[in-house]
Amino acid sequence: MFYHDDELQYEVEVEEPNPKFAKMLQQAIGGAEGEMRVALQYMFQAFAVPAEKSEYRRLLMETATEELGHIEMLATAVAKNLQGASDEQREAAREDAVIAEMMDSGQPRQALSAGLHAMPVDSNGTPFNGGCVVASGNLAADMYANVMAESTGRLLATRLYEITDDPGMEDMLSYLIARDTMHQNQWHAALETMDDHVPVPNSFxxxxxxxxxxxxxxxxxxxxxxxxxxxxxxxxxxxxxxxxxxxxxPGGGEPDLDEVIEAMHNEIN
Known part of the structure; x- marks a missing residue:
């Protein structure tokens, strides 16, 4: 069961709206390193936790729900960067040839399909792919995957921090980076509570x-x-x-394939 509150998890302010940065922020929403990935990853991992391991289910579900709040924060940041940009700012961006190309071919759907709001896509406009969600059913394997997810997520957030000079965006990203630090540490801590889990699965x-x-x-x-x-x-x-x-x-000799079945029509004429 989930409950919603209209208050953002952490404040989101944009002092100098920047449509280029809005496109970059999309990676933190729907990219392989983004918040949609970890929210769904932790949620589906939690769904598979047996009743006798309820402490891990709570750990995963609480973090998954926190990540949903991060999506809302980033979506708000995207909208504020897009909707508040003046015509002068949009035209000034085009003075740089590379930026002009990004503006022209980057994500027109943010305007055409979403009315200058965030979308469940990455920075190239590719829709979020659930194939990057890792939920194996093995707690140890999942915790290692979670460390990797938070590591790449923190890396992305630090890169975004270095790109922007907007104080509001720096403050929001500083918060997200801090949460990535905690999440990396909590997954490592969870692994420490699991005896003899290497190699995974240790039951084989x-x-x-x-x-x-x-x-x-x-x-x-x-x-x-x-x-x-x-x-x-x-x-x-x-x-x-x-x-x-x-x-x-070690070497295993030449491949020695059996004849294929006729129904596959793989014969060479």
């Missing part, structure tokens, strides 16, 4: 793995190369269940 019996190659760094050079003697080629494995080694691809 490791004795069924190929014991010759399960801790071997495999060189793919054609010519034999010496062991570089790095942390990942020697010494104890990170999970403590083996020893790293260095080797080459």
């Amino acid at each position: 019996p490791q004795e069924k793995e190929n014991q010759d190659h399960n801790y071997e760094f495999m060189s793919t050079y054609r010519d034999e190369q010496p062991d570089p003697e790095e942390r990942w080629t020697q010494g104890e494995s990170v999970d403590g269940n083996g020893e790293f080694s260095y080797g080459e691809q």
Whole structure:
């Protein structure tokens, strides 16, 4: 069950509206690093958490709901950057050839389809793709995916921060960056509560793995190369269940395919 409040999670002010920056902010909404991705990712992960792991469900659902608030903040920022831009600002932007091209071919749908508001798309205008949502049903795997999601999200927010010089946008992005810091840390903390979760999934019996190659760094050079003697080629494995080694691809002979079935019509005439 969800409840809505008209108040923004954090204030959004734009002192100098900038339509170019509005397009960039779209990446933080509907991009692969954006808030739609993490909101849905955490939500669908929470849906799969069993009753006996309710603490993780709450962690995921509370964060997913927070991320919905971030979408609302960014959508507000996009609208304020678009609707408040003067004709002089729009024309001044065209003095730069690169910016002029962005203005002409970037996201006309923000005006044509959305009336100068945000859309569920990335900075190129590509609709959000749920295929980037990771919800595997395995808590450990999902937490690692969440660390990556928050890392790339924080990276995007810091890049946007460096691009803008608007004090209001800097303040909003500073808040979002801070939340990304917390979320990275909370997913790491959640992983620390899970005993013996590496390798993921830890429920698969490791004795069924190929014991010759399960801790071997495999060189793919054609010519034999010496062991570089790095942390990942020697010494104890990170999970403590083996020893790293260095080797080459074992080789499996030429492909020997069976004849295809007639119904596929793959014959060569």
